Amino acid sequence: xxxxxxxxxxxxxxxxxxxxxxxxxxxxxxxxxxxxxxxxxxxxxxxxxxxxxxxxxxxxxxxxxxxxxxxxxxxxxxxxxxxxxxxxxxxxxxxxxxxxxxxxxxxxxxxxxxxxxxxxxxxxxxxxxxxxxxxxxxxxxxxxxxxxxxxxxxxxxxxxxxxxxxxxxxxxxxxxxxxxxxxxxxxxxxxxxxxxxxxxxxxxxxxxxxxxxxxxxxxxxxxxxxxxxxxxxxxxxxxxxxxxxxxxxxxxxxxxxxxxxxxxxxxxxxxxxxxxxxxxxxxxxxxxxxxxxxxxxxxxxxxxxxxxxxxxxxxxxxxxxxxxxxxxxxxxxxxxxxxxxxxxxxxxxxxxxxxxxxxxxxxxxxxxxxxxxxxxxxxxxxxxxxxxxxxxxxxxxxxxxxxxxxxxxxxxxxxxxxxxxxxxxxxxxxxxxxxxxxxxxxxxxxxxxxxxxxxxxxxxxxxxxxxxxxxxxxxxxxxxxxxxxxxxxxxxxxxxxxxxxxxxxxxxxxxxxxxxxxxxxxxxxxxxxxxxxxxxxxxxxxxxxxxxxxxxxxxxxxxxxxxxxxxxxxxxxxxxxxxxxxxxxxxxxxxxxxxxxxxxxxxxxxxxxxxxxxxxxxxxxxxxxxxxxxxxxxxxxxxxxxxxxxxxxxxxxxxxxxxxxxxxxxxxxxxxxxxxxxxxxxxxxxxxxxxxxxxxxxxxxxxxxxxxxxxxxxxxxxxxxxxxxxxxxxxxxxxxxxxxxxxxxxxxxxxxxxxxxxxxxxxxxxxxxxxxxxxxxxxxxxxxxxxxxxxxxxxxxxxxxxxxxxxxxxxxxxxxxxxxxxxxxxxxxxxxxxxxxxxxxxxxxxxxxxxxxxxxxxxxxxxxxx
Ligand SMILES: Nc1ncnc2c1ncn2[C@@H]1O[C@H](COP(=O)(O)OP(=O)(O)OP(=O)(O)O)[C@@H](O)[C@H]1O
Ligand SMILES: *[C@@H]1O[C@H](CO)[C@@H](O)[C@H](O)[C@H]1NC(C)=O
Ligand SMILES: *[C@@H]1O[C@H](CO)[C@@H](O)[C@H](O)[C@H]1NC(C)=O
Ligand SMILES: *[C@@H]1O[C@H](CO)[C@@H](O)[C@H](O)[C@H]1NC(C)=O
Ligand SMILES: *[C@@H]1O[C@H](CO)[C@@H](O)[C@H](O)[C@H]1NC(C)=O
Ligand SMILES: *[C@@H]1O[C@H](CO)[C@@H](O)[C@H](O)[C@H]1NC(C)=O
Ligand SMILES: *[C@@H]1O[C@H](CO)[C@@H](O)[C@H](O)[C@H]1NC(C)=O
Ligand SMILES: *[C@@H]1O[C@H](CO)[C@@H](O)[C@H](O)[C@H]1NC(C)=O
Ligand SMILES: *[C@@H]1O[C@H](CO)[C@@H](O)[C@H](O)[C@H]1NC(C)=O
Numbered sequence: 055x056x057x058x059x060x061x062x063x064x065x066x067x068x069x070x071x072x073x074x075x076x077x078x079x080x081x082x083x084x085x086x087x088x089x090x091x092x093x094x095x096x097x098x099x100x101x102x103x104x105x106x107x108x109x110x111x112x113x114x115x116x117x118x119x120x121x122x123x124x125x126x127x128x129x130x131x132x133x134x135x136x137x138x139x140x141x142x143x144x145x146x147x148x149x150x151x152x153x154x155x156x157x158x159x160x161x162x163x164x165x166x167x168x169x170x171x172x173x174x175x176x177x178x179x180x181x182x183x184x185x186x187x188x189x190x191x192x193x194x195x196x197x198x199x200x201x202x203x204x205x206x207x208x209x210x211x212x213x214x215x216x217x218x219x220x221x222x223x224x225x226x227x228x229x230x231x232x233x234x235x236x237x238x239x240x241x242x243x244x245x246x247x248x249x250x251x252x253x254x255x256x257x258x259x260x261x262x263x264x265x266x267x268x269x270x271x272x273x274x275x276x277x278x279x280x281x282x283x284x285x286x287x288x289x290x291x292x293x294x295x296x297x298x299x300x301x302x303x304x305x306x307x308x309x310x311x312x313x314x315x316x317x318x319x320x321x322x323x324x325x326x327x328x329x330x331x332x333x334x335x336x337x338x339x340x341x342x343x344x345x346x347x348x349x350x351x352x353x354x355x356x357x358x359x360x361x362x363x364x365x366x367x368x369x370x371x372x373x374x375x376x377x378x379x380x381x382x383x384x385x386x387x388x389x390x391x392x393x394x395x396x397x398x399x400x401x402x403x404x405x406x407x408x409x410x411x412x413x414x415x416x417x418x419x420x421x422x423x424x425x426x427x428x429x430x431x432x433x434x435x436x437x438x439x440x441x442x443x444x445x446x447x448x449x450x451x452x453x454x455x456x457x458x459x460x461x462x463x464x465x466x467x468x469x470x471x472x473x474x475x476x477x478x479x480x481x482x483x484x485x486x487x488x489x490x491x492x493x494x495x496x497x498x499x500x501x502x503x504x505x506x507x508x509x510x511x512x513x514x515x516x517x518x519x520x521x522x523x524x525x526x527x528x529x530x531x532x533x534x535x536x537x538x539x540x541x542x543x544x545x546x547x548x549x550x551x552x553x554x555x556x557x558x559x560x561x562x563x564x565x566x567x568x569x570x571x572x573x574x575x576x577x578x579x580x581x582x583x584x585x586x587x588x589x590x591x592x593x594x595x596x597x598x599x600x601x602x603x604x605x606x607x608x609x610x611x612x613x614x615x616x617x618x619x620x621x622x623x624x625x626x627x628x629x630x631x632x633x634x635x636x637x638x639x640x641x642x643x644x645x646x647x648x649x650x651x652x653x654x655x656x657x658x659x660x661x662x663x664x665x666x667x668x669x670x671x672x673x674x675x676x677x678x679x680x681x682x683x684x685x686x687x688x689x690x691x692x693x694x695x696x697x698x699x700x701x702x703x704x705x706x707x708x709x710x711x712x713x714x715x716x717x718x719x720x721x722x723x724x725x726x727x728x729x730x731x732x733x734x735x736x737x738x739x740x741x742x743x744x745x746x747x748x749x750x751x752x753x754x755x756x757x758x759x760x761x762x763x764x765x766x767x768x769x770x771x772x773x774x775x776x777x778x779x780x781x782x783x784x785x786x787x788x789x790x791x792x793x794x795x796x797x798x799x800x801x802x803x804x805x806x807x808x809x810x811x812x813x814x815x816x817x818x819x820x821x822x823x824x825x826x827x828x829x830x831x832x833x834x835x836x837x838x839x840x841x842x843x844x845x846x847x848x849x850x851x852x853x854x855x856x857x858x859x860x861x862x863x864x865x866x867x868x869x870x871x872x873x874x875x876x877x878x879x880x881x882x883x884x885x886x887x888x889x890x891x892x893x894x895x896x897x898x899x900x901x902x903x904x905x906x907x908x909x910x911x912x913x914x915x916x917x918x919x920x
Contacts, residue, residue, distance in 0.1 A: 249273030380433035650706030671729035763797030785853025794829030
């Protein structure tokens with residue numbers, strides 16, 4: 055009874071299982087009819103006992119093993135109803151037709167379809183194969199073209215994927231970071247294109263067969279340098295370019311096949327010395343440099359004649375060739391160079407290279423507009439006869455190597471129209487350095503964030519946002535050169551004309567001088583950080599009534615503490631500066647402290663807002679008092695005040711140049727940046743553009759900055775900022791003090807609108823001419839004043855000498871002006887001496903020769919005045 059019951063139960067389960075595996079049964083019965091010859095054991099009903107079929111104990115098919123059975127026919131389309139299938143091995147038969155999809159066979163682990171005659175792969179073939187480890191479909195020559203699907207990335211256990219000779223086209227998908235256990239990728243003899251995927255980086259692939267692609271994989275081999283498990287690398291017969299990367303981390307590399315590509319550059323010594331390497335092919339590339347000599351036992355087919363090694367025998371290349379190869383290396387070994395630079399003599403008609411008449415020494419290199427990217431190699435410096443180096447119109451990045459300054463014969467360095475950055479080293483005077491259109495050049499002085507001054511690619515403007523302000527400032531070197539040239543042309547045309555203006559002396563004079571308490575805000579723990587609440591309060595919530603002025607970088611507000619002391623708060627325009635730049639600027643501001651520099655009192659960062667707090671300068675800017683005094687209803691500045699201001703500014707700048715802890719260049723000296731306190735004593739302001747002069751350097755190259763009218767001619771030529779740039783601008787300010795005219799006066803005729811050019815043509819020796827140039831509001835009745843004005847005028851000419859080396863130092867300027875001020879204010883002498891008490895190194899010689907200096911500056915002016 056019990057026995058029967060058990061039988062019944064068994065039968066019931068059998069039915070149940072038969073029902074639940076009916077999908078498997080249906081597929082298997084279709085399979086038995088669609089392939090031939092069907093194995094003899096496949097005649098029974100129970101497919102689980104068929105040869106090559108394995109079921110689990112629920113009678114689901116888990117494996118089909120029909121390897122090399124000479125089977126032909128097709129696979130039924132419902133293959134993926136074998137829901138428990140783990141292994142599908144059908145390799146080495148003659149199966150044909152469309153492959154059925156494998157989609158969602160979540161247990162499928164191994165698939166071998168190679169060496170058959172299948173004709174197509176459905177698009178969702180690889181979908182949801184979450185357990186797939188091995189897949190092979192190589193040698194199916196009749197497959198219609200297919201590409202590797204991104205679906206494969208779901209197969210996170212994938213270890214091996216083989217589809218050589220399988221009509222694969224398209225790109226290798228960039229999904230290799232999905233396969234932590236991946237070991238073998240074999241895709242030889244297909245039509246793959248594109249580059250090696252970036253996710254090869256760090257992958258554990260051991261076998262990489264990508265050789266013999268119809269059209270060819272391209273790009274560089276760089277990524278393989280990080281594939282440290284590589285054992286066998288077959289990349290021959292492709293279109294790879296660039297150099298063989300450093301493979302020193304590929305310590306298991308045994309077989310490296312790189313022949314028949316477009317590889318350039320020197321075979322890295324790290325490859326030659328790889329201990330495990332046994333098999334190398336390099337023939338039919340464009341490899342350069344010395345002939346590599348692999349260790350004994352390496353079976354290498356180097357194909358000497360099919361590469362571009364400098365010599366047919368082992369040994370170093372000629373030094374000039376070596377240097378040029380290093381130059382090419384920094385450019386990623388461009389094909390253009392590999393093709394032309396053949397042999398061991400750089401003077402044998404190599405493209406882009408010129409030699410001297412002896413045909414031995416390289417004297418010129420011109421890579422103009424050849425779309426090179428990469429960096430400027432320091433090895434240019436090994437070409438010691440180099441006179442001209444033109445790299446213009448490329449896409450070079452990085453900085454200009456300092457060592458290039460050591461080239462003894464260099465006359466021209468043109469790097470215009472690239473994407474260079476960093477500080478430009480100081481070249482000897484005789485070198486013409488062309489730097490135009492390198493947005494970031496001179497920008498990494500603070501090694502923080504490097505940011506182009508404008509986000510608009512169109513503008514190579516000096517800084518700030520596109521406002522009237524930045525229009526005032528110069529836009530590009532090209533523009534400056536244009537303007538300077540046109541000015542020079544006008545000078546040719548126009549003869550000595552001295553323009554002067556008639557000003558009415560105002561009848562109503564009233565002074566607003568009052569005391570500035572110079573009270574500083576209280577800092578928290580000595581920090582310069584000031585809270586926004588305090589600033590809100592003192593500026594009356596940044597009320598319009600408290601606006602002192604507007605500059606290119608923001609609005610300046612007056613602030614008043616309860617005790618009556620005043621501050622000036624500069625509220626930067628949003629987005630003008632990143633936090634790092636702002637902090638770097640604060641770093642500069644806190645380093646420079648001097649009685650003739652507007653004191654920096656603190657700062658505030660409030661969300662996106664940046665605020666700088668300065669001492670309040672009651673009388674505003676020098677330009678207001680010099681040019682707009684009628685509008686402001688203030689008295690014009692007396693000569694006494696002007697000389698005193700000149701001396702104050704001179705001292706401030708002298709301090710910046712040589713006395714501060716670090717040396718600084720102001721770069722934007724002009725009356726708008728000179729502020730006056732209640733006593734009409736001047737302080738230099740606006741350090742927004744200040745640059746540090748690095749140790750041992752005297753100049754920094756920068757993107758163009760400064761204000762037209764105050765920029766010296768050499769700056770337009772080479773964009774180099776030296777302290778002499780400030781001296782020139784200072785000379786222009788002196789001219790403005792003397793003449794009451796602006797550096798650039800748009801209302802004047804073209805030929806005299808540029809004050810410095812015009813003023814330098816005034817024959818100062820002729821008193822009459824001189825007098826005509828002096829600001830009409832000045833009272834010059836007494837000899838002393840006139841003499842003083844002439845001295846300052848001469849100093850102005852001296853400071854604006856065309857040759858920067860002829861311009862004096864600021865300490866010289868201070869020494870000339872000191873006595874002029876003392877003449878009126880003996881009481882100041884004391885102050886001057888106290889102030890300069892520590893400063894005994896003033897060039898006394900210059901002081902003693904003051905008169906001859908002025909004379910020579912005058913001669914120099916005549917000599918330069920063509
Ligand atoms: N410390 C200060 N005390 C009194 N007034 C000031 C002070 N700083 C600036 N100002 C006023 O605010 C105006 C704008 O100053 P700001 O330095 O922003 O502009 P700028 O020097 O004209 O331009 P930029 O900074 O772009 O060169 C000045 O012209 C001046 O009138
Ligand atoms: C493969 O199939 C094609 C037809 O699709 C046939 O012409 C060819 O002979 C087959 N090749 C092999 C090796 O079976
Ligand atoms: C090879 O691939 C390229 C690019 O995908 C294609 O243009 C070309 O037709 C392919 N060649 C063959 C024979 O499939
Ligand atoms: C080196 O490569 C060649 C060609 O691919 C091959 O025939 C040879 O067996 C390889 N040598 C070794 C040691 O694997
Ligand atoms: C290039 O110059 C550097 C030093 O300036 C030297 O070390 C190097 O060997 C030189 N290279 C060649 C190829 O002369
Ligand atoms: C070529 O350069 C070498 C080394 O710099 C120098 O000694 C030689 O005089 C140069 N030859 C000519 C013709 O300039
Ligand atoms: C210039 O170089 C910087 C990095 O040095 C890069 O971010 C920028 O995209 C480059 N610009 C151009 C136009 O190539
Ligand atoms: C500049 O670099 C130095 C070291 O490289 C670093 O300590 C310093 O913080 C950097 N400065 C800025 C402003 O990033
Ligand atoms: C660049 O300038 C051109 C013409 O001057 C203008 O059409 C274009 O909009 C500008 N692009 C940007 C990003 O400013």
